[in-house]
Amino acid sequence: MKYLNYILILVGAVIAIYAKANSAQNQLVLIGGIVVLMLGVYRISKTIPSKTTKEDYSVKEEEDAI
Numbered sequence: 001m002k003y004l005n006y007i008l009i010l011v012g013a014v015i016a017i018y019a020k021a022n023s024a025q026n027q028l029v030l031i032g033g034i035v036v037l038m039l040g041v042y043r044i045s046k047t048i049p050s051k052t053t054k055e056d057y058s059v060k061e062e063e064d065a066i
Contacts, residue, residue, distance in 0.1 A: 005043045012037025 015033030019026055
């Protein structure tokens with residue numbers, strides 16, 4: 001499943017570059033490429049955990065209060 005994310009990023013980048021390199025730019029193809037690229041980036045960023053959890057945050061607050 002993670003390979004799908006990388007493929008989405010690669011396909012989106014290729015489409016966006018192709019649409020931008022053409023002399024008569026097709027804005028819809030460029031926007032479509034950017035959407036596919038950002039969809040892949042979003043799907044990857046969704047799997048990255050946050051730095052602090054709620055438990056860590058509450059423990060730090062209690063230590064600061066003491």
